Amino acid sequence: MSQRTVYLETFGCQMNELDSELVAGQLRALGYRFTPTPEAADVVLFNTCSVRERAEQKVWSRLGELQLRKKVDPGLVVGVLGCMAERDGVDLVRRMPVVDVLVGPGELDKLPGLLDNAVRTRESLISDDEAVASGKAAAKSARQVALQGNTSRRSATLAAAQDSLELLDLSRSVSPIDADDRAGKRSAYVRITRGCNKFCTYCVVPFTRGAEIHRPPEHIVDECKKLADAGVIEITLLGQTVNHYRFEHGAAVSVDGIVQPQKGRAFAGGHRRDPLAGRNVTTFADLLRRIHDEVPSVKRLRFVTSYPRDFGDDVLEVIRAHPRICRYLHVPAQTGSDRMLQLMNRGYSVGEYLEFLDRCRHYLDQPEIGRPLMLSGDFIVGFPTETDEDFDATIDLLRKARYKNSFIFKYSPRPGTIAFDKLADDVPEATKRRRNNLLLAEQTKISDDISKAQIGREFEVLVEGLSRREEKRRKRQIATAPGLVSLTVGGRDAADEAPGDACGSDDHDCGCSTKVHVLSESDAAVQLSARTDSDLIVFVDAPVDRDPQSFVGTLQRVRINTATNLSLHGEMI
Ligand code: SAM
Ligand code: SF4
Numbered sequence: 101m102s103q104r105t106v107y108l109e110t111f112g113c114q115m116n117e118l119d120s121e122l123v124a125g126q127l128r129a130l131g132y133r134f135t136p137t138p139e140a141a142d143v144v145l146f147n148t149c150s151v152r153e154r155a156e157q158k159v160w161s162r163l164g165e166l167q168l169r170k171k172v173d174p175g176l177v178v179g180v181l182g183c184m185a186e187r188d189g190v191d192l193v194r195r196m197p198v199v200d201v202l203v204g205p206g207e208l209d210k211l212p213g214l215l216d217n218a219v220r221t222r223e224s225l226i227s228d229d230e231a232v233a234s235g236k237a238a239a240k241s242a243r244q245v246a247l248q249g250n251t252s253r254r255s256a257t258l259a260a261a262q263d264s265l266e267l268l269d270l271s272r273s274v275s276p277i278d279a280d281d282r283a284g285k286r287s288a289y290v291r292i293t294r295g296c297n298k299f300c301t302y303c304v305v306p307f308t309r310g311a312e313i314h315r316p317p318e319h320i321v322d323e324c325k326k327l328a329d330a331g332v333i334e335i336t337l338l339g340q341t342v343n344h345y346r347f348e349h350g351a352a353v354s355v356d357g358i359v360q361p362q363k364g365r366a367f368a369g370g371h372r373r374d375p376l377a378g379r380n381v382t383t384f385a386d387l388l389r390r391i392h393d394e395v396p397s398v399k400r401l402r403f404v405t406s407y408p409r410d411f412g413d414d415v416l417e418v419i420r421a422h423p424r425i426c427r428y429l430h431v432p433a434q435t436g437s438d439r440m441l442q443l444m445n446r447g448y449s450v451g452e453y454l455e456f457l458d459r460c461r462h463y464l465d466q467p468e469i470g471r472p473l474m475l476s477g478d479f480i481v482g483f484p485t486e487t488d489e490d491f492d493a494t495i496d497l498l499r500k501a502r503y504k505n506s507f508i509f510k511y512s513p514r515p516g517t518i519a520f521d522k523l524a525d526d527v528p529e530a531t532k533r534r535r536n537n538l539l540l541a542e543q544t545k546i547s548d549d550i551s552k553a554q555i556g557r558e559f560e561v562l563v564e565g566l567s568r569r570e571e572k573r574r575k576r577q578i579a580t581a582p583g584l585v586s587l588t589v590g591g592r593d594a595a596d597e598a599p600g601d602a603c604g605s606d607d608h609d610c611g612c613s614t615k616v617h618v619l620s621e622s623d624a625a626v627q628l629s630a631r632t633d634s635d636l637i638v639f640v641d642a643p644v645d646r647d648p649q650s651f652v653g654t655l656q657r658v659r660i661n662t663a664t665n666l667s668l669h670g671e672m673i
Contacts, residue, residue: 103131103132103133104131104132104133104142104143104177104219105132105133105134105135105140105141105142105143106124106127106132106133106134106135106141106142106143106144106145107134107135107136107137107138107140107141107143107144107145108120108123108124108134108145108146108147109138109144109145109146109147109162110147111146111147111148111149111155111158111159111182112147112148112149112151112155112182112183113149113151114289114336114338114404115291115309115338115340116147116148116149116182116183117289118289118290118291118338119147119181119182119205119208120147120181121272121289122208122268122269122271122272123145123147123181123208123211123268125271125272126209126211126212126268126271127211127212127215130212130216138162138166142175142176142177142219143176143177143178143179143215143219144166144176144177144178144179145178145179145180145181145201146159146162146163146179146180146181146182146184147181147182148180148181148182148183148184148185149182149183149184150183150184150186150187150304150308150514151183151303151304151305151512151514152509152512152514153512153513153514154512156184159180159184160196163178163180163196163198163199164196166178166198167196167197167198170198174222175222175223176222177200177201177215177218177219177222178198178199178200178201179199179200179201179202179203179211179214179215179218180192180199180201180202180203181203181204181205181208181211182203182204182205182308183204183205183304183305183308183309185202185203185204186204186205186206186307186308186309187304187307187308187515187516189202190202200218200221200222201214201215201218204308205294205308205309205310206265206309206310207265208265208268209264209265209267209268210264265294266315266319266358266360266361267358269291269315269319269323270319270323270358272323272326285331285332285653286331286332286333286334286562286652286653287332287333287334287335287336287562287564288327288332288334288335288336289335289336289337289338290320290323290324290327290335290336290337290338291315291337291338291339292314292315292320292337292338292339292342292345292387292403293312293313293314293315293338293339293340293341293342293344293345293364294309294310294312294313294315294339294361295309295310295311295312295313295340295364296309296312296340296341297311297312297341297364298340298341298407298445298447299445299518300434300444300445300446301443301444301445301517301518301519301522301523302444302480302483302511302513302514302517302519303514303517304514304516304517305340307516307517309340311363311364312340312341312344312363312364313361313362313363313364314345314346314347314361314362314363314364315347315361316347316352316359316360316361316362317347317382317386317387317390318359319359320337320387320391321390321391321394321395324391324394324395324398325394325395327398328395328397328398331653332398333397333398333399333400333562333653333655334398334399334400334401334402334562335391335395335398335400335401335402336402336403336404337387337391337401337402337403337404338403338404339403339404339405340405341405341406341407342384342403342404342405342406342407343384343403343406343407343410343411343412343415344364344384344407344410345382345383345384345387346364346365346374346381346382346383346384347362347381347382347387348362348365348376348380348381349380349381349382350380372412372413373412373413373414374412374414377414383412383414383415384412384415385412385414385415385417385418388401388403388415388418388419388422388425389418389422392418392422392424392425393422396424398424399424399562399655400424400426400562400633401422401424401425401426402426402428402635404430405430405431405432406429406430406431407431408431408432408433408448408452408453408456409446409447409448409452409456411431411456413459413463416459416460416463416464417463419463419464420463420464426633426634426635427464427465427466427471427472427473427474427633427634428473428474428475428476428633428634428635429460429464429473429474429475429476430475430476430477430478431456431457431460431475431476431477432477432478432479432507433450433453433477433478433479433497433501434446434478434479434480435479435480435483435486435490435493435494435497436450436490436493436494436495436496436497436498437450437486437489437490437491437493437494438450438493439490440483440486440490440494443483443484443485443519443523444480444483444519445518450493450497453497454497454500454501457475457501460473460475461473467557470557470558470559470560471633471634472554472634473634474504474550474634474635474636475501475502475503475504476503476504476505476506476507476635477498477501477503477506477507478506478507478508478509479494479498479506479507479508479509479539480509480510480511481494481508481509481510481511481532481535481536481539482510482511482527482531482532482535482536483511483519483527484511484519484523484524484525484526484527485523485526485527486511486527486535491535491538494539495538495539495542498539498542498543498546499542499546502546502550503543503546503547504547504550504634504635504636505543505547506539506540506543508536508539508540508543509536510529510532510533510536511525511527511532513525544666547666548663548666551636551663551666551667551668552663554636554660554663554668555660555661555662555663556659556660557659557660558657558658558659558660558673559632559633559636559638559657559658559660559670560632560633560655560656560657560658561630561631561632561638561640561655561656561657561658561670562630562631562653562654562655563628563629563630563640563651563652563653563654563655563656564628564629564630564631564652565628565629565652566626566627566628566629566648567627567628567629567639568629569627569639570626570627570628570629573627624644625641625642625643625644626641626642626648627639627640627641627642628640628641628642628648628651628652630656630658636668637667637668638658638660638667638668638669638670639667639668639669639670640656640658640669640670640671640672641671641672642672643672656672657672657673658670658671658672658673659671659673
């Protein structure tokens with residue numbers, strides 16, 4: 101068994117976070133140990149994102165740092181996983197010979213084998229004194245292993261019927277949640293579809309993650325049950341166009357007794373019901389209903405990201421009728437200009453998008469029973485040829501849609517996409533920045549209004565942990581006791597250090613001249629961060645006579661008292 105130490109850093113979306121969790125589970129089962137700092141690791145893995153150039157730049161700079169380290173540490177193994185591995189392939193290794201292993205999102209199940217190979221190759225190279233002395237060890241190993249890892253999922257994983265990536269999802273290791281360590285672990289992601297068939301002209305996802313694949317409903321429900329048995333109470337279903345989920349049982353194929361995922365053939369019937377729903381086909385609405393009914397200990401069922409087209413009324417009816425399905429939809433519009441929507445190949449008009457939001461509100465917006473519908477959106481500003489009029493139309497859409505928040509991006513041309521090949525990136529950077537800021541300012545006003553409208557309302561919230569303010573306050577209190585000076589450790593404020601770091605000792609009575617103040621329960625009310633089912637963040641004080649940690653991962657009823665700067669503040673009732 102390997103005792104190698106791994107550092108794994110994840111960039112990008114929830115899908116990548118889930119991929120990292122699955123990969124980490126596999127490596128742990130093989131005896132790898134994980135460390136939170138790259139310096140302490142024998143193996144450094146980056147799970148990468150290519151959606152925007154900035155995310156890639158961060159990885160290039162991390163790899164640059166490792167290139168320097170490898171000169172003095174030839175035993176180091178470096179792996180690039182995910183979208184950059186798929187998109188850049190061997191070019192990435194040519195530019196950064198420090199990379200030993202390259203694995204695209206469609207090949208992650210092969211990582212353990214490739215890593216083992218890379219580790220052994222490194223070991224044999226560093227035992228070769230001549231290779232080390234001549235500095236050739238890094239480049240030699242890198243090429244050997246990268247070529248094996250660089251198989252592309254464009255070769256259609258399902259062509260041979262067996263989808264080995266499904267085995268990675270099925271192998272998910274779920275351990276029971278420790279009562280003392282619940283923060284963040286009561287929530288989990290479950291993938292229902294992979295890839296995307298939409299080919300929005302700006303987007304790399306269909307190229308890096310391949311065709312849309314739908315997992316068998318039994319696998320999804322079983323995974324939810326497994327997570328629920330381990331103590332998970334909130335599940336978020338993941339898919340790039342999550343509402344397109346549809347599994348045709350008549351066409352199901354089994355290999356070695358395992359039902360295989362299917363290539364997506366979404367029902368393109370607008371908001372009409374799928375005529376085969378519930379019989380030969382499991383639709384997205386059926387899947388939500390099944391998870392809700394068959395896994396009752398999951399108290400909150402969420403899903404992202406919804407595509408604003410082909411979202412049936414049947415889904416909205418199921419959400420309305422099932423109390424544990426959350427009233428929150430993330431439905432990116434991208435722009436408010438019909439001309440831009442066409443250039444982006446989004447497949448809907450602004451009118452159709454707004455009609456869709458009206459339908460959603462009609463079914464799901466019920467503030468009177470504490471269940472308002474909240475929406476969030478994505479926008480791209482500065483897409484090629486975007487004029488001031490196009491941008492004004494986007495502002496107009498933002499005002500009409502009234503999202504609780506929006507993710508706003510400046511257009512980033514991505515090699516390999518249709519827009520990159522056909523449309524010049526002709527909106528100046530300064531204009532992109534200005535439009536980004538204007539849209540953000542408009543969204544901030546709306547978010548603020550929405551927050552204020554919640555004052556006086558009561559909600560059930562899931563407590564997620566200490567608020568960030570509370571965490572900072574704890575660090576400050578550790579560093580500065582009343583009447584004592586604040587500490588500086590290694591040039592940094594001691595408030596940023598963990599308890600005990602201040603004097604370099606875990607023992608606060610170690611004899612050093614400065615005392616570290618340890619927070620006690622009686623100091624003040626501790627602020628917790630919680631979330632409503634419609635995804636609004638609420639800050640709430642834990643009762644002073646109770647251990648604040650005991651609330652983490654629990655559902656509580658709160659009343660909203662104030663709303664400041666986009667956040668809600670409430671009290672437990
Ligand atoms: N599948 C989701 C959908 O269609 O709405 C979105 C997935 S995409 C990975 C996340 C967001 O990144 C998109 O909604 C879009 O706003 C943004 N995005 C994608 N490609 C981009 C690009 N080339 N430049 C800027 N933003 C981009
Ligand atoms: Fe990208 Fe469009 Fe697919 Fe979303 S729907 S992942 S934006 S191609």
